[in-house]
Amino acid sequence: MTTLQREHAAAVASYTGSPEHKLPHARSDATLCPSDLDGSQAELTLWLRNAIAKGHAGGFMEGAFPRYVWYRDGDRLFEGRLTNQVLGEYKGYPITPDEGPLELRSQNV
Secondary structure, eight states: OOHHHHHHHHHHOEEOOOGGGSTTTOOTTSOOOOGGGTTOHHHHHHHHHHHHHTTOEEEEEETTEEEEEEEEETTEEEEEEEEETTTTEEEEEEEOGGGSOHHHHSSOO
């Protein structure tokens, strides 16, 4: 991802979430979102944008946005997945540290 692509994606991307990761609509194989983040769309959008700005993104570019984004909040690691490549909308869910990029596995980020 070029600097211009990263800047654009970081300015436009938004967290919209997905019922797949929230009760009572959760899929049986979906990781549940922590309940303390319910109703935190603005904060989660900031997390998403900060992660993209720092280059914590990967996978193929889909339109102007990276397919995956990773963010560490204290001892929790989250993965964002692009759900709308036209509008730059993402859903997110917690992952275990060994599922994330090496640079985010340590809490000293």
